[in-house]
Amino acid sequence: MDKLSQYERVFKQLDGNGDGKISPSELQQCVEAIGEELSAGDAAAVVTMLDADGDGLVGFDDFVRFVEGGEEEEKENDLREAFKMYEMDESGCITPRSLKRMLSRLGECTSIDECEVMIARFDLDRDGVLTFDEFKVMMML
Incomplete structure (x- = not known):
């Protein structure tokens, strides 16, 4: 399974009503489903941070940008650790x-x-x- 297919699968899990967007309440429900807590205010803040088009929802493109960005940040951190060794x-x-x-x-x-x-x-x-x-x-x- 390629990366994009994996992202789609995760995105669909988060998109409870299947409208192609993740709302703050959907994000909150998913976080609670894995046993963590996320307030409505924090969920709204996360969605606002990820929302590129300003519609108050996280689209698939927003989601991919977030996930890919996180991987890049992780790579950068790994490289910084290696650099420090040298x-x-x-x-x-x-x-x-x-x-x-x-x-x-x-x-x-x-x-x-x-x-x-x-x-x-x-x-x-x-x-x-x-x-x-x-x-x-x-x-x-």
């Missing part, structure tokens, strides 16, 4: 020395020169270090 002294960048240190922890024996070459491949501003944005580009390949 950076040195919370400097905000990966240096050849910090890369060598991390690679040696992983059992890879590399020289500083080899690390400089690795960094140079993705060092977009040519400052000799990798920023988080450069690291993210590298990890997306």
